[in-house]
Amino acid sequence: MSPATFTAMCSANASSPRRWDGTPARSPRSRSLRVAPDSPTRLVRSAQPGHCPDCGNRIDWHPRTDGDDRAVGLHPQELPAAAVPAVSRWHVSSGIAHPAHDGTPWCRIPHTALCPARSAPAALTPQLAALRRHLALHTRRLINNDVLTTPAAPPSERTESCRPARPVAHLLGVCYIAGHPIDVIQCVAQTRQRHRCTRPVLDDQAPHGTWTLFPTALPSNRPLSLPTDRMAVYDLTHLAFAEQLRWRHQHCPGHAASSAADLARTEWEPFDPRLHHQHIHQRLPHGARKQNHGA
Template identity: 50%
Template structure:
């Protein structure tokens, strides 16, 4: 009968601090596992763990995507002020309040989460070749992309005479200034909306 060696998960897991003294051999294994885990995270092959007991994920981002996503529309990239599902219409209602509707339509085509290179802007120093999660709206018709850029819900887009009560909450994305908002993996696959690609 062959001998078995069982090593507790906490000793090898690169995300945890070992509770006991480890040998150089175990430290080398921990480093290899950390590199492998990072590669799987970066390619989107490994999804984050389930929500904790408090109901919140360890990831500060939402299930649909980052708390402040990078959105690509009209051949430009913008940093959104809120998660995609929380971007509200800026138009004024008949009661002189801001429209409560989201700009993401519940039916019809939606954006596509993609891993795309950060790419330098004109006049910037070259950045390391990093893939980042982008909510791509480039496949929408031109009119649909204009609606997103104006930050209007489908109802107010159909009524162009409605005044805006707030400014659109887009910032031109700069990979150097907004490096803290770059996400290198796609959102949870199970959380993507039906109808999104």
């Protein structure tokens, strides 16, 4: 082999990095996973872990297919189907919870059927009764260790806060109730570092909603004695459809058109005056311009 040939071979090998044994040192190309356009949920996980606010036990939140927009909280473990009443059997497929049995020997059960902070259901099998006692002992340990506190009584009208802790928002033609104040609602999208985005949905550079007094109307066949016929609502219906959709998806402006997955479920719940009557506020927050919507 001539020196020129050897020099040419060395220069060719030097252009591509190699390991000690001469094999090419190629790093695998990283693939970015994306949510399928036809996916029923943008959550990156099939179940969002959480804890029951009443008893402190763990819950897995799943989207559901029974027409309810709210996620259903299921007991984390599967149970023998024979030990669960037929009306309480759920099964999970592709991360979506279905209120029916799939024919397998195992099923899931809603946490509300086992929650020790609620009244025990009438049809409770011995296996479920034992599991409920186990959850009750765990709740007692949380209370004794000051980890779980009982919810405080709602403030009276005289001491009512002008900053609703769970405000009602009107967007896309529906009234929703949030889990946090408007300025604290956090984006649920995933960042490039695979963490949840820390930016709020309310942004100074984006158009804001308007606090207004909205009628607390119910269908005529559902009479209800409410403390007032009007309530403070954060109205977003005057914004563009894309902006209302951003609020509904609980995304900050930076993730409004992003294809990133969600790391948490949205906290919006359809507002029901019967269920959320303690969160009805008669006064507008400080600095809000008073507007009235006719019934």
